[in-house]
Amino acid sequence: MNEKFRILLAEDDQNLxxxxxxxxxxxxxxxxxxxxGEKAYKAFCNNHYDICIFDVMMPKKDGFSLAKDIRLNNKxxxxxxxxxxxxxxxxxxxxxxxxxxxxxxPFSMEELLxxxxxxxxxxxxxxxxxxxxxxxxxxxxxxxxxxxLINNSNKSDVKLTTKExxxxxxxxxxxxxxxxxxxxxxxxxxxxxxxxxxxxDVYITKIRKYLKDEPRIxxxxxxxxxxxxxM
Numbered sequence: 001m002n003e004k005f006r007i008l009l010a011e012d013d014q015n016l017x018x019x020x021x022x023x024x025x026x027x028x029x030x031x032x033x034x035x036x037g038e039k040a041y042k043a044f045c046n047n048h049y050d051i052c053i054f055d056v057m058m059p060k061k062d063g064f065s066l067a068k069d070i071r072l073n074n075k076x077x078x079x080x081x082x083x084x085x086x087x088x089x090x091x092x093x094x095x096x097x098x099x100x101x102x103x104x105x106p107f108s109m110e111e112l113l114x115x116x117x118x119x120x121x122x123x124x125x126x127x128x129x130x131x132x133x134x135x136x137x138x139x140x141x142x143x144x145x146x147x148x149l150i151n152n153s154n155k156s157d158v159k160l161t162t163k164e165x166x167x168x169x170x171x172x173x174x175x176x177x178x179x180x181x182x183x184x185x186x187x188x189x190x191x192x193x194x195x196x197x198x199x200x201d202v203y204i205t206k207i208r209k210y211l212k213d214e215p216r217i218x219x220x221x222x223x224x225x226x227x228x229x230x231m
Contacts, residue, residue: 007032036060082107184226
């Protein structure tokens with residue numbers, strides 16, 4: 001990856017924060033470090049960033065609250081949480097607040113770098129790819145490049161997050177066929193572990209709500225296999 005990418009890093013452990021910043025700068029990422037959530041949020045409002053990396057436990061504004069505030073303004077920017085917490089409910093809460101990934105301390109710098117690069121590869125759109133990107137779903141029109149879902153009956157539209165769009169696209173490409181759960185997890189989350197599987201369940205629920213006005217469309221749970229978008 002190159003230096004055009006800019007990272008917003010919020011970590012209240014100054015020693016760890018400085019180590020992370022130095023490492024990321026050495027890897028050609030422009031990185032701004034802040035020690036509390038309020039300062040990080042002000043920086044986000046005044047600058048352009050390509051990806052966010054937040055500690056969960058921070059003074060003034062914790063990582064979950066920070067992510068939720070950012071999601072109100074920008075549904076697309078990727079967010080990675082760094083935390084010493086490893087309880088399943090904490091991880092689930094992280095994904096509900098808008099996380100794209102979740103790394104439990106202690107972790108290796110190389111692992112963090114891999115996850116950053118994987119997310120940026122997935123979220124930076126390549127419009128030259130010759131693959132289907134527009135789908136008609138009953139009263140809905142879905143554009144995976146623009147990440148929009150338009151209700152043609154009332155002209156309302158929803159701006160999807162990157163993961164929502166990626167998941168809906170996989171469902172559309174496998175219309176009326178089973179989308180294998182592990183395939184979807186490895187394609188979008190890069191890992192089919194328990195926490196990512198729970199995250200995908202959350203996104204499936206969101207997509208069902210977006211499509212609820214079209215009774216001809218249904219996303220079925222296929223026990224032991226995955227999901228099926230039927231129309």
